Amino acid sequence: MKISRIAQVGAVAAVAALALAGCASNETSPGGTAPSASEGPALTGTLNGSGATSQQVAVSAWTQLFQTANPDVTVNYDPQGSGTGRESFQSGAVQFAGSDRAFKIEEIEAGPFDACVEGSDLVEIPAYVSPIAIAFNVEGVDALNLDPDTIAGIFAGTITNWNDPAIAATNSGVTLPDLAIAPVHRSDKSGTTANFTDYLAQTASSVWTYGAVEEWPIQGGEAAQGTSGVVDAIKGGNGTIGYADHSQTGDLSVVSVQVGSEWNAPSAEGAAVALDASPLEEGRAPTDLAFEIDRTTEESGAYPVMLVSYLIGCVEYADADAAALVKGFFTTAVSEEGQQSAAENAGSAPISADLAAQSQAAIDEIK
Template identity: 40%
Template structure:
């Protein structure tokens, strides 16, 4: 079904990382900014946040893709709800789902929906209920590169697949030259980096390759990297750091990490013009998503092989995974209050400036209703 495109507010944000006063003591390596406890946007947001009975420490883990968004949200939320401390580790989707099914966290972030066996495992933690997927953050997966003398690069699904499968190994390869006739491509070895940890970003990136270039990507996909060759690093910040410091490097990462010397590839999808990795273009792709989850689960299906004009195909949606029933009594109020805020118009309105895409209107409305029913 066609879904409405979410109207985005232009909100000025301060630094994305959260200060120590907000008790994010285990943020891991994905923090990217400087803390600024006096950020005016956080104060402005605080007036619209409903804390209810939220208090205590809220532990969460999972997707590093949404880490920068979570940090921004936590800053605003804890400015309003001073009795709550939120610790979101951002260890990766695989680690987050494991922590959730083992009852170690109140909620988890994952760039892939729960698998049937993971839903089954969640039932031992969610007494009388099960884990459900709530889409909360969207955005483009940038294919970022660092090639001296090249500030713009067009690739298609075939060349991307061959690069990450070690079939194209030099930047002046004929296939890359054909897509970039005006670029001064050097005689330089390609250094392709992939995630070493189980990652929803890997899952979504390879789903794109499977859908858009099945003849050149013969792997089954999943959170664990399967192709041979290449080099690895942990987390979105890890692969981004490798691309920054390595001449000839290329990797896949969320757009918010593609900066400071990393240039995103423009993707030839077969549309009339190659498509840039932007929030707006990712939103066009996400707006055509379909809800395929059942019951209270709101997992989505994306068209990975889209050729729609201006639709960026390498996108992901990050889900917050929570129990529909059987949440722990001591963390339920804070969990509901925080999820309510990040799904709100104000919460979603912060995403564009942070390099993410808001969830379309029709879907986020269902998310809000589901959150109110958590027990």
């Protein structure tokens, strides 16, 4: 299945205007956006989630919209990383998870999912699409072009100095210092790590032989907790390089990666093109919209070092009140207003109109 290209800015603005008009005429819609299958009286209660640090800013934006429309609702989101979020959701400690990867099919089959009715399918919604920046801090160097093998060599520890010939070969005219490379990676179980290593595994498998993994697989380099920890570690050193959600890398210099004959810097637009070139995984429930990202695409403008971060819940909850809150919050997240708010605050790419419709159809099944 191929998802249509991300909606153009003008279309997004037009639909967002309609959504706001709908909000004015129906203030009891749970997400404060256009009326949907989840419309009804304003909600009450507390909704707890945990997971990816990458989508933390977006979750905050969605929370503000959701709580504005439902002032008696409190949303708590603990950004402890994708792995912790999924574990907390499985144990029933939270009602939803944010994760930079979907549950694997074998994980779903094994269970358990204590917040769900036994045998319930999962809802996995690709609500947050964002580039992963390969950010660096090398005095006197503002930008670099790196091909996949060179990026893989740096993080695998086989390229150890900034004036290595492999780096010089793609950066004519750049004065590279005789300086040791200090790679920075996540210390926690991380969906960002899973997406970054998936890029390395798909594009440079002869150099990066460790596969796509959530926990950093090799010794060496500096380990840092969470996205903010990685960014702080890069900023705090000279010769450092690491990977993090682009929305949180600030003014750090970033790598442009090779895509076909192009050198593409991280951008929301490039992440959207890469998503558009990727199919949904087969063999999943209709409510489980997990993507199989094609990191090898040569589509013009694509930036394949990217993540799709999911909102994850139950189709059928053991607690009907929790189901209503999750349904309303997820509806807010995928609405035009919610996606635009995330784009403005977190720099993410709004999901396409087709994908938003698919997502809403899945959310409508929550009960």
